[in-house]
Amino acid sequence: MLMYTLRRVLHMVPVFFGATLLVYFLVFATGDPIAALSGGKPMSDAVEATLRAQYNLDQPFWVQYGIYLKNLLTLDLGTTFSGQSVNDVVARAMPVTARLAVMALAIEAIFGVVFGVFAGLRKGGIFDSTVLVLSLVVISVPTFVLGFVFQFVFGVKLDWTSPTVGPDAGWGDLILPATVLGLVSLAYVIRLSRTQIAENLSADFVRTASAKGLTRGRVVLVHVLRNSLIPVITFLGADLGMLMGGAIVTEGVFNVPGIGKVLFDAIKIGESPTVVAVVSVMVLVFVVANLAVDLLYALLDPRIRYA
Amino acid sequence: MRMNRVLKGVAVTSALALALTACGGTSEGGEGGEAAGGVVTAHNTEPQNGLIPTSTNEVGGGRVVDLIYQGLYSYDADGGLQKELAESVESEDNITWTIKIKEGATFSDGTPVTAQSFVDAWNYGADSDNAQNSSYFFETVKGYAQSNDDGADELSGLTVVDDHTFTVELLGPEADFPQRLGYSAYMPLPEVAFEDMQAFGQAPVTNGPYILAEDGWKHEVQIELVPNEDYEGPREPANEGITFTIFDNYDAAYNSLLSNELDVLGEMPPSVLANYQDDLEGRSVSKAYAGNATMVIPNYIEEFQGEAGQLRRQAISMAINREQIIEQIFMGTKEVATEFTAPVLEGYSEDIPGNEVLEYNPEKAKELWEEADAISPWPEDKVLKYTSNTDGAGNKEYIEAITNQLRTNLDIKAELDAKATFKEMRNLVGEDGLEGVSRAGWKGDYPSLYNFLGPLYGTGAGANDGRYSSEEFDAKLQEGLEADSVEDAAVKFNEAQEILFQDLPVLPLWYQAAQAGWSTNVDNVELGWDGKPLYHQITKGE
Numbered sequence: 107m108l109m110y111t112l113r114r115v116l117h118m119v120p121v122f123f124g125a126t127l128l129v130y131f132l133v134f135a136t137g138d139p140i141a142a143l144s145g146g147k148p149m150s151d152a153v154e155a156t157l158r159a160q161y162n163l164d165q166p167f168w169v170q171y172g173i174y175l176k177n178l179l180t181l182d183l184g185t186t187f188s189g190q191s192v193n194d195v196v197a198r199a200m201p202v203t204a205r206l207a208v209m210a211l212a213i214e215a216i217f218g219v220v221f222g223v224f225a226g227l228r229k230g231g232i233f234d235s236t237v238l239v240l241s242l243v244v245i246s247v248p249t250f251v252l253g254f255v256f257q258f259v260f261g262v263k264l265d266w267t268s269p270t271v272g273p274d275a276g277w278g279d280l281i282l283p284a285t286v287l288g289l290v291s292l293a294y295v296i297r298l299s300r301t302q303i304a305e306n307l308s309a310d311f312v313r314t315a316s317a318k319g320l321t322r323g324r325v326v327l328v329h330v331l332r333n334s335l336i337p338v339i340t341f342l343g344a345d346l347g348m349l350m351g352g353a354i355v356t357e358g359v360f361n362v363p364g365i366g367k368v369l370f371d372a373i374k375i376g377e378s379p380t381v382v383a384v385v386s387v388m389v390l391v392f393v394v395a396n397l398a399v400d401l402l403y404a405l406l407d408p409r410i411r412y413a
Numbered sequence: 414m415r416m417n418r419v420l421k422g423v424a425v426t427s428a429l430a431l432a433l434t435a436c437g438g439t440s441e442g443g444e445g446g447e448a449a450g451g452v453v454t455a456h457n458t459e460p461q462n463g464l465i466p467t468s469t470n471e472v473g474g475g476r477v478v479d480l481i482y483q484g485l486y487s488y489d490a491d492g493g494l495q496k497e498l499a500e501s502v503e504s505e506d507n508i509t510w511t512i513k514i515k516e517g518a519t520f521s522d523g524t525p526v527t528a529q530s531f532v533d534a535w536n537y538g539a540d541s542d543n544a545q546n547s548s549y550f551f552e553t554v555k556g557y558a559q560s561n562d563d564g565a566d567e568l569s570g571l572t573v574v575d576d577h578t579f580t581v582e583l584l585g586p587e588a589d590f591p592q593r594l595g596y597s598a599y600m601p602l603p604e605v606a607f608e609d610m611q612a613f614g615q616a617p618v619t620n621g622p623y624i625l626a627e628d629g630w631k632h633e634v635q636i637e638l639v640p641n642e643d644y645e646g647p648r649e650p651a652n653e654g655i656t657f658t659i660f661d662n663y664d665a666a667y668n669s670l671l672s673n674e675l676d677v678l679g680e681m682p683p684s685v686l687a688n689y690q691d692d693l694e695g696r697s698v699s700k701a702y703a704g705n706a707t708m709v710i711p712n713y714i715e716e717f718q719g720e721a722g723q724l725r726r727q728a729i730s731m732a733i734n735r736e737q738i739i740e741q742i743f744m745g746t747k748e749v750a751t752e753f754t755a756p757v758l759e760g761y762s763e764d765i766p767g768n769e770v771l772e773y774n775p776e777k778a779k780e781l782w783e784e785a786d787a788i789s790p791w792p793e794d795k796v797l798k799y800t801s802n803t804d805g806a807g808n809k810e811y812i813e814a815i816t817n818q819l820r821t822n823l824d825i826k827a828e829l830d831a832k833a834t835f836k837e838m839r840n841l842v843g844e845d846g847l848e849g850v851s852r853a854g855w856k857g858d859y860p861s862l863y864n865f866l867g868p869l870y871g872t873g874a875g876a877n878d879g880r881y882s883s884e885e886f887d888a889k890l891q892e893g894l895e896a897d898s899v900e901d902a903a904v905k906f907n908e909a910q911e912i913l914f915q916d917l918p919v920l921p922l923w924y925q926a927a928q929a930g931w932s933t934n935v936d937n938v939e940l941g942w943d944g945k946p947l948y949h950q951i952t953k954g955e
Contacts, residue, residue, distance in 0.1 A: 141843050142836035143461070147470055147858075148549045148868055148875015152541030152561045160544060189463045189611040190632060198632065254664065262671045269668040270660075270675075273634045358662045361669070363634045370661055371459055371633070374804070376836050 111401065118393050125389040126178070129382050130171050138163060139376030143187065161187075174382065184379030186372075192383045195368055200387065202275045203357070203364030207349040209280055210288030215342055218295025222338075223331065225296065226303025234300070241293035249352065253286045253359035270361040283360040287352055291345050298341060302334035309333075336406050343399030347392030451653030451953050453935055455677040455946070456666045459633055459659050463614015464625070466600035467538030467545040472945070475597060476679075477636055477657065480948060481619040482600035483526075485512065486591070487648060492703065492757055492860030492942030494595060495647045498526060500577070502594065507586035507895060514577050519643055520603040522618045528579035530601035536560070536567045537607065538598060549868075549875055550598040550858070555582045586895040588902040589861045596859045622648040622949050623655060633659050648949045651937065655948050673932045676953065679946045681928040683806040686744040689930060697930040701748055702944030703755040703857035704925035705865070708799070708815075710917065711847050711879040716791060724785035726917035729850075730770050731778035732822035735923055738814050742807060746928060750921035753910050754865035755857060757942050760903025767914030771921060775822040782823045791825065798830040798849030802838040808852060842878050853878055853919060860942050862906040866890060870918055881918035 140149075140157050158164040162173050177184060183192035225234040244252070260282060261269025271279045306312060307330060315325045350365075357366035365384050372380035404410045460474030469478045479487075485499035500513040518526040537543055539551035541561045551557050555570030570582035583590065593599065601620070606613040617625060623638035630636050636657040640650040658675060660666040663682030669675040671692060681689050681697075690697055710717050710726055717725055735749045748756070751763040751771060785791070799816055803809040809829065816827040830849065832838040841847060855876070857864050867890055868874050872882040886909055893905030927944030935953045938946055 136834065137837050137840045139836055141839035142834070144470065144546060144839075147547075149546065150541060150549055150552070150561050150875070153544050153546070153548050156541050156544035187461055188459075188632075189614050195632065254668075257665070257668050262668050265672060268674055269672050270658075270665050273631060273658075275634075359665055361658075361660050361662065361665045363631075363659070367633050367661055374661075374834075375461060376834070 107401075107404070111397075114397050114400070118390075118397075121393055122386065122389060123175075126175075126382055126386050127171065129385045130174060130378060131167070133373075133376060133378040133381050134167055134170070136376060139187075139378075142375060174379070183383040186380055187375060187377055192379050195380060196365065196383055196387060199363060199365040199368045199384075202362060203350060203353050203366060205275070205277065206280050206284055206287060206353055206356070206362060206364060207346060209277070209284035210291075210349050211342060211346055213285055214288040214292040214295050214345070218292045219299050219335070219338060222296040222299025223303055223326075223334075226300040226307070226334075227326070229300070229304045237296055237300075241296050244289050244293040249286065249290060250355050250359055252289060253283075253356055256282060256286050257359060271363070273363075275362055275364070280362070283356050283362055286359070287349060287356040290352075291341075291349070295338060295341065299334060299338050302337060303330060306330045306334050336403070339406065340399050340403060343395055343402065346395040347388070350388050350391050452656055453652050453654070453676045453948065453951050453953050454656045454658055454674070455948060456660055456670075456675055456679060457636065457657035458661065460636075462546065463611060464617045464630070465545070465606075465610060465614045466534065466597045466602070467543075467547045467550075468614070469597060470546040476945060476948075477625075477638070478597045478600070479621075479945070480623045480638060480655065481617065481621040481625060482597065483518070483620045483622070483644065483646060484594060484597070484600040485514065485531075486595040487646075488595045488860060488942055489647075490939055490941050490947060492759065494592060497595075497646045497648075498601075499591075499594070502591045504590070507588050507590065507897075508583050510581045510583070510590055511574075512579055512581065516577055518620060518645070520618050520620045521624045521641060521643070522603060522605060524603050524605070525576075526601055526603075526620055527576045528573045529576075530603060531599075532571045532573050532579055533604075533607065534600060534602035535571060537602065537610075539568050540566055542566075543610070547598040550593070550596065553583050553585065553587060555584055557584075585891070588894055588896045589863055589899055592861045592899070593859050593864075598858075620644070622646065622650050626654075635659060650949045651952050652949075653953075655951075667930075670930055670932060673934060676932045676935045677929065677938060677946055677948070677951065678931070679927065679929045679940075679944075681930065686746055686928070689928065693930045696933065697928065698938065698940060699746060699926050699928045700940040700944070701756055701924050701926045702940065703757050703860055703865075703942055704855065704944065705750055705753075705755055706747075706852070706854040706922045706925065707750075707753075707919040708922060709842075709847075709851045709853045709879045709919045711845070711851070712881055712918065713845055714847070714849065716789075716795070719789070721785040721788040723915075723917070724781045724788070725791075726920070727770050728778045728781035728785065728823060729819060730917065730920045731772065731774040731781070732819050733815055733920070733922070734773045734775075734818055735771070736773065738811055739923055742811050742814055746926050747923040748926065750923050752907075753870075753913055753919070753921050754862050754906075755924050758857070758860055758862055758865070759899060760862050760906065762907050765907055765910050765914065767911050770914060770917070778822055779824070782825070795826070796849075797825055797827040798847075799827065799851070800830040800832060800838060800841065800847055800849060801852035802833070802835040803829075803831045804834050812852060845880065851878065854925070856925070857943065862903055863890070863893065866906060866909060866913075870913060879918045881916065883912060883916060886912045886916075 140154050162170050185191055221237055225237045228234055257269045260266050267282050312325060312329055315329050353364055354366035354369060357364045358370060369384045457476055458473035461471050462468040462474055464478055466478055466482055469475055483497045485497060486494045487497050489495050498514045498518055500515050502510060502512050504510040538545045539548050539557055539560045554568050556568040559565040560568050572580045603618050605618055622641060622644045624641045626637040626639045638655045664684060666675060666678050667682050667685055670678045739745060739747045751768050752765050754761060799812050801808045801812050812829045816829055819827040855865055868876045870881050872887050889905055889909035893902040896902035896905055927940050929940055929946055931938045935951050937950055937952045941947050
């Protein structure tokens, strides 16, 4: 187990560097950001040259990337065009997005499993059919449409909550965006746990448990649920990384000051240090979450062993 | 049986949806009671540079910089000059200007605003070592070339006479020089700025009608401005502060406005152009500002050179139905262009000889195109490419409409050559890499006809995308700059435009207009000459 974990952690190193290289190259390939910095207004050649030198844009790609890597190793992520340290930018935006993603994850885990279990226990009932239709609707509508509809209905028309998130982006403010962010995965969790429950209900070990004379509550809670939740937990773990990425759309709709908003602005003006830093952090979260899920898997299911 | 249950599910779902929409029917604005009394919340985008006057060249930073600095002049709603720190700005020959500033003004750290504050700031802005985006605003000051290229730290044309007087020597005469001085690049800076400009840009010490609150700039979140009690000038704040909320999505900002949380939105998202006036029930305004949209026809494209090229330029212009595009794509929010500048400027004329080429006349257009073909035929398979970035709202739609009109009216192949980002397009323009025509536009830096002509069509000028060059035009511009008054200058500049109408280096399409909306909590929202709300005069009652 320890060896396995170690090996997986080592795997993360090339993944991380590969991702930064790729992203750095993609931003580089979209061209020189200086012309756009001038906003189409005249800019003297001397000023352009100074700006290029300032951001190492006058160097060939490998030198630029090398300088970036060197700074990265000293934990210096670079500076933005507006003169802030990218470390500060990420440190400020990351907790907001993390809060949003954790809330979304909690919403999809709690409601997803509860709805899924009820639907699975009464497969074919009204509740089951309603949930199936609703989840199909949610899955087929793009997140940003869902976001705007929720924003308009709950924020503007009903005025239950603010349509956009306030300056502190507190837990309360984030309920609506987190719901939207978690909704698509919520639909998947419902469907997944529903199928699992329904399948396990007819499994041999459940029949045995019932035959032993256990109450239905105990059979469902201990035998059915525990076994049904293994794939659900795997899904949730992998989803944490997806949620961080999905936050870009949701953050734009609800004006949440998280890394999605930072990334969007940085891509617009071709600010490579910020883009690479944010994407690298996302990659890290994704890779770590995946590792955690794999390890958790072994804990939940004693049949799985890592050597 | 099974089918039946699914149907029931659908029924329940629809009932839920109905209930939701029914609830949405009745809602009342105007109860956003939690907002602090008198502090106006306004939409903004994240400034792309530190809040330094000479490095700010985009609107997100511009909205803030204009409010926190006080220069020599500012502009009223119509673009007229109003004195801020200027006591007098005078010149005998339009070359050497003597500028006297008012005494007693201070920066928010208590240090006085002196002639030196201006001279230091201008020197800093011009020196290419400091890589200031707006350094080109000093290019007509004597010594700019040395300061920009050859390592000099100071503009030799700037001389401090005493604490409150300095002189500016220009490379040539400029009748409208004072008109420039309201632009943000000409603001003064306190001594403390030069110790660490990067840090200063994050928390500037300033002298404007407002100052940045302590820790006021929360990046990507908000920028908090409080009134500056020491400010004296024409822009006395009528509210108790302005908090800019940072958005990168205009639809989100619009929804925030609808729910009365945002007080002022200075730019409408394209998706609501058709209905914002109804939504906001009288709380909106649309006003033409000093900006236009044009189509650049580069001089370096063979088919557009010589006599045939001239005819083709005219033909394309007459083949475009500007009115129809404005109505159908922009919901009537723009105005058809009649010349190369903008209607809010002093000296603007809609009767410049030659401007009939801007009128829609498809028959004449076809004739002219055939005439051009008779001189030198348009290559059989050549497609007229219309290059534009498609990350700006409405660009793709209007250019496809124009290429459609060109295909129909001129019977040629024409298509949009889409570039994903503004950056990509500017790079192409910068290296003379256009293969056809391209999208362009200009937003005035300061309210002057010259600002719409010199930097765009002067030989070798910085924003001359099409590489146009005409001795005759340059000479007329020069005459305008040497004129004795702004009125006389305007006459010359409009004569210069007659030459542009003959050569058509670009085709003027339309003038821009800004749309703004406000919440039920505020009053007195007016747009300035540049389309920005005049934030200082907005009142917020509670």
